[in-house]
Amino acid sequence: MSLTLASLAAAWGGCATGNASGDTTASSSSSSSGEGGAGGLGGGGTGGVGGIDFDAGGAGGQGGACVSTSAEARRIPLDIIFLIDQSGSMSGAKWNGTKSALTTFFNDPASLGIGAGLVYFPTQEPYDCNPTHYALLDVPIDALPTNAFPLTNSMPADATGIGTPTYGALKGALSAAAAYQDTHKTHKVVVVLATDGEPLGCEPKTVDDIADLAESALDYNGVRTYVIGVAGSQLTTLNKIAAAGGTTAAYDITQDISEFAAKMAEIRQVALGCDFEIPEAPNGMEIEPNQVNFTYMPKGVGMPKLLPRADDLADCKDLPGWYYDSNAGPTKIILCPASCTTVQADSSAKVNVLFGCNSILN
Template identity: 35%
Template structure:
């Protein structure tokens, strides 16, 4: 009997990460101490779309076949179930300083609108806020004033109308570019979300076209315009602070950005380098940059199926069915050493998750769509 067909869904609906809390030192006067619990929005998860029923075939794993071929229709298979994933929470902190006026702002609006309306990242939970914030009673350097997003976290595409409505109502009128408190607040919020939703991954995306300016000569003992101080915030978030889960910082640099500073912040935030947008077709390039960052932010771990965790099925009778970009499904072999495509258990003695090996993870993140199921009951194919 044929197993239920694989569902064809965006990569965002397939890959997940159990975020682990790590201790780290707080940057001087950073405000990242986890002492505030802000209100956050929530929304329903996205549904998976049904796909076709492809036959198994070769090709996905190239010339590195598994030791034992396995037909996904094998009689040993007790059940084939969809992989259970953990959501990604992405907090977009977007520059609205006066340098963003004109075509720059219109291009940013168009790119963001196209991104949130797209189907590729359905299920990713996105929140949005702008900086500098409008005048209020909070001190200019207050990171906590940037914690709560203007558009609360909610899954795409459900949250797209609220995001589009908010950016349409906004205009670039800020007289400074206070990256220091804005980034600090976003990291605080990302850590708080991950803390309140164990197992969910959180990341911050800083979008700017300039360099740090303001909001004051000093924020406590820190020069808020010092790139090293801002990088220290990003590093503290990536390392985890006060026992909170780590939050990586991604950076998209729009035309005019100080590229050296943008790369410095991204590297400190655990994301290697900023994604730079050119001036030729800013809207399309910004949309592509948003997609690239979100793809990189997606983690590559899957939850242990309940039948396995509950002891009804042995850990030695688990197989992963995997396909990219509409290709036929294949059995992805277990590769304990991850010396090529495959998957492994996070802990061989006490598994809590199935982890895609780096080569497979990178291929999945680069794909426009991925499909995955877990086949239970057949002896695990091991590379």
């Protein structure tokens, strides 16, 4: 799905009540009525939006017609910290391919607005295993394309580092990512590790130790770890790190470094995901989390289709729907994988968040 969905419309609503002047209809408001039941991604009822009956007695009925006011929302901003292996084994064609792929990504119009930072490992000090050295990014996070030149200009002519301190480097990069996520709570921060070899040159650390770092960052505040395996790497090792970091498996370019750019484009699409901000309520209204609904309009035309709400990712059960990042204190709306795949593939899709009627549950 293209970034056009960043301009989705959200509707804040409540049941129609009189105001000081006796008017029962809010400005820029709308109400829907009908007798249809709750509709899924593939269909809806005969009335309402996606089959919701917004009048009294319907699934979302509040004892009167719901009145909504539009507010603008946008996709959750994405920030990526790149952790790039510059050990000597990456020199030559592999390094040239890495630089080319990153240059393409940083300057691609599809990357517009993505925050990007970068750190190389090892540092110029041989076998530098100190995590704090990698927590200090070589290029701090800033939005693309503004940061494109500092990022590309930082790339050395060739990879000449000594050692592959994967544990220390990943610990430092994840620390930086977690700290950035803590101070940018409405953003989505991820780490992309690209390497061609097994850990080398530091105190003994198993692949499980390294995977535990990725799992800890994911558990702490949701930072995911994507992994790209360049020729020379052991995919079984990298797959374990990626799985622990919440991204299932490493991206395999062991046979062809020229695939690096394509894999980066895949990561961009997946990492952008289907996370949407919950917009601030207009006119001093407050969020009622249990009075939120989400609709998807294929190709941007026709009848919106209701996506039911799930409790969490596990409750999606491979079915269409959405859920909150936190039911106790929601800050994001996240589409279930089945709906995310559908919406991302539809560049003309329109999605809406509707407030004021009881959530339709899966």
